[in-house]
Amino acid sequence: MSRLRLVPFALAAAAALLVHPAPAAAQSIAVVVNGQPILSSEVQARLALLRLQSGGKGGTVQAAQDELIDEKLKVTEATRYGMAANPAQVDAAFASIAQRTKLTPEQFAKAIGQRGVSAQTLKSRIGAEMAWALLVRRKYAGQIASNDRNAAASAANAGQASNKAVQYTLRQVVFVLPKKATDAQATQRRAEAVAARGRFPGCDGAVAFAAALRDVAVKEPVVRSSGALGKDLADILSKVKIGGLTDPQRTDDGFEMIAVCERKDIADDSAFRAQSEDDGGKQLQAKAEQYLAQLRSRAIIERR
Structure with missing residues (x-):
């Protein structure tokens, strides 16, 4: 509609x-x-x-x-x-x-x-x-x-419509939590995710890393530009080292962390186009x- x-x-x-x-x-x-x-x-x-x-x-x-x-x-x-x-x-x-x-x-x-x-x-x-x-x-x-x-x-003539962006290759790591988990279970599961974050071996070893843990899923890599990700998430990812994980965040599936596998500068006007569409x-x-x-x-x- x-x-x-x-x-x-x-x-x-x-x-x-x-x-x-x-x-x-x-x-x-x-x-x-x-x-x-x-x-x-x-x-x-x-x-x-x-x-x-x-x-x-x-x-x-x-x-x-x-x-x-x-x-x-x-x-x-x-x-x-x-x-x-x-x-x-x-x-x-x-x-x-x-x-x-x-x-x-x-x-x-x-x-x-x-x-x-x-x-x-x-x-x-x-x-x-x-x-x-x-x-x-x-x-x-x-x-x-x-x-x-x-x-x-x-805007382009004035140098305001910059098309510079960052392209990320990302993997989601999910510490699965039952839908009806208690607060105590959620607290414990988050603590497990925080502890494992420091041991994460990088994207190449992500699958083996998850296999050694209880109820942890690693999703396939995805490629996204900073413009498509949105400012808040792009700002968070910009501070994560290559091969590192973001802090765990609660989702419908459990506690999710995002691994930054690769980061490179690209030309991308998606953010500008999104703003134009909104306007x-x-x-x-x-x-x-x-x-x-x-x-x-x-x-x-x-x-x-």
Whole structure:
């Protein structure tokens, strides 16, 4: 889904399944947007969705109305330019949200239905955001890309866009820890990793080193540039000698250390490109917000 607005939907399935269905709301017109009605039942369904997202603690009728008003404006404008969400992509996005709650789409639809949110309510929001994202990208992506190219050229001319980086060959060494390990077991396992760190023979002897220890895994070497690793990890690795290990860090698998097998200078602009992409996303978001504000300022909105 577009970065313009992700659907921030995290549902604990068990909680959703343990509540009673919300009562049906009476039908009436709550808001009219440029002659298009928004029913009170739509407002109540959207309010239920907002409350579901916030764990039942947030959401007001006005917030639900505002969101539906924005959706009407977005969909109408997107339709005017021939933009519409692909139903298959909407269904796929719905299924992805369901998967994150460890439910099938059908189970997820039933779970949220018990909280007064129909599957169609959520799909309508997803579809509106997809159509809006298509429209905004069509209108502004080219302009932003041009701005980024000009910025890159200016930075290069000013000597700011350095493409120097460091290429690392790395191996992960994992002191495996059971998923349900106690704090005492974790403390003991970390101590074992710290003690073994000082005896590490280097990358060539890593496999034999692990074989002599209890529940220690050594992964295959990987090659990464400092730009791709990110500043924090790159800074840590820059201080590790060749053949040495980083301090053990707790992960899902246990305690992980990273061995630096090789380090060499290379030309790499990945960090600059990543920054450009991030800046472009922020610019696109700002354009989307300005565009919607313009639509709202011209709209005739009647709340009843």
